[in-house]
Amino acid sequence: MSAYLPAGLPQPVPSPDGLDRPYWDGLLRNTLVLQRCADCHSWQWGPEFVCHACLSDNMTWQDTRAEGTIYSFERVWHPVHPALREHGPYVVVLVELPEAGKVRVVGNLLGDPHQDVRIGAAVRGVFEHHADAGRPFALLQWTLA
Amino acid sequence: MNRTLRGRVAVVGVGETPYYKRGGSPDPEFKLALDAVRIACADAGIDPRAIDGFASYSNDRSDASRLSAALGCRELKFATMQWGGGGGGGSAALANASAAIATGLADCVVVFRALAQGQFGRFGQGPRRNEISGEGAFTVPYGLMSPAQMFAMKVTRFMHDHSVRQEALRAIALASYHHAQNNPRAVMYGRPLDEAAYDASRWIVEPFHLFDCCQENDGAAAMVLVSAERAKDFPHKPCYVLGAVAGSHHRAGAPVHNTPDYASSSFPTLAPRLYAMAGVKPKDVDVLQSYENFTGGVLMAMVEHGFCSPEDCNRFFVKERFFAQGGELPLNTSGGNLAECYMHGLGLNIEGVRQVWGESTNPVRDVDVSMVISGPMVTPVSSCIFGSEATL
Numbered sequence: 001m002s003a004y005l006p007a008g009l010p011q012p013v014p015s016p017d018g019l020d021r022p023y024w025d026g027l028l029r030n031t032l033v034l035q036r037c038a039d040c041h042s043w044q045w046g047p048e049f050v051c052h053a054c055l056s057d058n059m060t061w062q063d064t065r066a067e068g069t070i071y072s073f074e075r076v077w078h079p080v081h082p083a084l085r086e087h088g089p090y091v092v093v094l095v096e097l098p099e100a101g102k103v104r105v106v107g108n109l110l111g112d113p114h115q116d117v118r119i120g121a122a123v124r125g126v127f128e129h130h131a132d133a134g135r136p137f138a139l140l141q142w143t144l145a
Numbered sequence: 146m147n148r149t150l151r152g153r154v155a156v157v158g159v160g161e162t163p164y165y166k167r168g169g170s171p172d173p174e175f176k177l178a179l180d181a182v183r184i185a186c187a188d189a190g191i192d193p194r195a196i197d198g199f200a201s202y203s204n205d206r207s208d209a210s211r212l213s214a215a216l217g218c219r220e221l222k223f224a225t226m227q228w229g230g231g232g233g234g235g236s237a238a239l240a241n242a243s244a245a246i247a248t249g250l251a252d253c254v255v256v257f258r259a260l261a262q263g264q265f266g267r268f269g270q271g272p273r274r275n276e277i278s279g280e281g282a283f284t285v286p287y288g289l290m291s292p293a294q295m296f297a298m299k300v301t302r303f304m305h306d307h308s309v310r311q312e313a314l315r316a317i318a319l320a321s322y323h324h325a326q327n328n329p330r331a332v333m334y335g336r337p338l339d340e341a342a343y344d345a346s347r348w349i350v351e352p353f354h355l356f357d358c359c360q361e362n363d364g365a366a367a368m369v370l371v372s373a374e375r376a377k378d379f380p381h382k383p384c385y386v387l388g389a390v391a392g393s394h395h396r397a398g399a400p401v402h403n404t405p406d407y408a409s410s411s412f413p414t415l416a417p418r419l420y421a422m423a424g425v426k427p428k429d430v431d432v433l434q435s436y437e438n439f440t441g442g443v444l445m446a447m448v449e450h451g452f453c454s455p456e457d458c459n460r461f462f463v464k465e466r467f468f469a470q471g472g473e474l475p476l477n478t479s480g481g482n483l484a485e486c487y488m489h490g491l492g493l494n495i496e497g498v499r500q501v502w503g504e505s506t507n508p509v510r511d512v513d514v515s516m517v518i519s520g521p522m523v524t525p526v527s528s529c530i531f532g533s534e535a536t537l
Contacts, residue, residue: 005288010272012282020282046280046400071407072302077348080291081271089348092289094298094402104403106284119305135276139286 003128004108004141005090008083011133020047022061027138030127032066034100035059043101064100066125066140071096071104073117089113093142095123110143121145149422150240152537153247155376155383158189158369159495164332164486168263170363178207178259179215181365185255189369190380196369198223198254200242202234203489207259207365223251227391227527231292232436232482232490233411233520237527239494240389242370252371258491259365267361268292283401293358293439296522297350300441303408304352307455311352313462314440315343317476318356318483320467321437325480328506332360333484357440359482366491368498384501387514387536388423389529390415397524410445410521415528420451423530425514427451430530432475432500432509434493435518437482442521450518450528469507478507490519494529501533 014021026033035044037051038058050057072094079085091109096102109117110126122145129138162172162180170177186193193216199209200223209224223245227234235258242254262268271290272281284290289298303309322338325331338356346355376383393411397404406413420426427450435443444458452474453461467476479485479496486492497517499505515531 005286009288010274010277010281010285012286013276013278015278015282020279045403046283048400052396052399072298072305072402074289074294074297074301075348075351076288076294077350078293080269080294081273081288084288090288092287092294092298094302104401104407106287106289106401108287119302 036062045103068095068097154243154386157379158185160184161366165363167361174261177365181367185367198251200238202227202238231523233523233526235490235519236529237391257367261363262361309458316462316464317440319464321477321481321483325484331480331485359487366488387530387532390419391527393524411526412449416450431512436490446521
């Protein structure tokens with residue numbers, strides 16, 4: 001598939017401290033991998049060095065289904081980056097993941113950028129690969145389920 | 146010991162440089178800072194060399210030690226930067242300065258903000274580098290990278306949860322522009338806004354039209370604070386700090402939009418602390434300045450400070466209620482960040498003081514309690530209440 005947004009935006013790279021590398025590696029394998037506490041089993045996103053719920057250092061990574069509901073959204077019109085000039089509107093969604101303790105992730109809602117978007121709508125993930133990037137990466141996009 | 150700021154500290158001088166559109170300042174940013182501090186000192190009738198402390202926020206580039214050296218201050222006793230970006234630190238810087246004076250750490254503290262977006266880059270633009278890591282990597286590649294885009298997501302959820310209509314946001318923008326027409330300092334002086342122009346304006350990001358978003362400006366603003374005991378010796382009648390609080394609710398800083406209480410302006414736990422310290426209730430507030438980064442943040446912050454219930458927003462947010470000329474709750478009476486100047490909200494604190502003094506360009510009659518809300522939706526945020534002599 002082609003990318004939802006034009007090329008030229010900053011490309012994601014794992015953070016130098018290694019905190020989020022399993023997430024980025026997972027997307028390259030078409031897998032959503034998020035942080036989970038091995039002691040109290042709380043899910044946590046974004047990643048952190050300790051569990052916010054029980055303060056354990058014993059954080060692990062677990063696969064989870066890329067299925068969720070739209071928690072909020074926005075249709076962006078004004079381009080704030082040169083790569084987005086002349087592109088027109090696009091939709092950003094905040095997706096709640098019921099299977100992962102209702103943590104939320106940000107992505108784009110694929111399809112007509114003028115579509116009506118409904119909070120609560122079910123969505124499923126689509127892995128968008130950027131193999132041509134200097135350091136290949138994948139994004140997690142969303143489509144109505 | 147009674148642990149409060151109530152009545153311990155007073156504002157005795159305020160001032161600002163001319164306000165410019167971004168890129169419009171003929172002077173470098175640090176010169177703007179020096180000018181604002183000296184103008185505020187002149188307003189207070191003091192020699193700048195008597196300043197012994199500086200408090201600012203949002204990583205202000207005008208370093209306190211450089212200011213102190215440039216102005217020939219006799220001694221520096223207090224130099225504090227409030228953590229956090231945006232304008233969430235405006236009233237927090239005032240709280241920090243007040244705490245320093247109340248506890249004897251310093252005697253004459255200047256709260257200031259200097260900002261030349263034309264010289265150092267605009268807040269409303271995305272990052273220009275080729276790669277991004279950390280929290281930004283989870284949002285920027287999806288085109289979520291500016292403050293308007295970060296906060297529209299919260300406001301959309303709040304408006305959805307409580308069936309708030311666009312007209313409620315519009316009323317906030319119209320009130321700011323209405324007041325700017327009487328304020329010669331305002332960048333939007335002489336540029337009125339009506340419903341039709343608002344409705345016809347382009348979207349920035351839904352639900353924000355162009356006129357729901359703050360300006361980007363050049364300028365500087367400053368306030369001079371001393372102890373309540375000393376304040377009676379200054380030309381202005383004292384404007385006392387009744388309360389000032391900072392912070393945010395549980396895990397407001399949870400990354401990637403994972404704050405548990407998400408559709409919030411970060412004030413649910415601050416507002417009760419503020420009212421408790423100040424000893425007032427929302428109905429006692431005579432005039433309100435509420436930081437407009439985006440109108441939706443004003444609405445949520447006013448709800449969280451108890452001025453109206455979430456379900457009552459469509460009835461409550463009408464422009465006439467907010468006009469200084471006879472409105473029940475005059476709001477953003479200088480024109481605020483939307484129409485006076487985006488000096489990261491310190492202009493709102495200055496306006497709050499001028500209302501107590503009776504020196505606003507849109508004066509509200511007989512102001513005793515004047516409130517300022519700083520930087521909704523970021524973390525930490527802050528708010529404060531000023532009071533006249535009659536409130537002590």
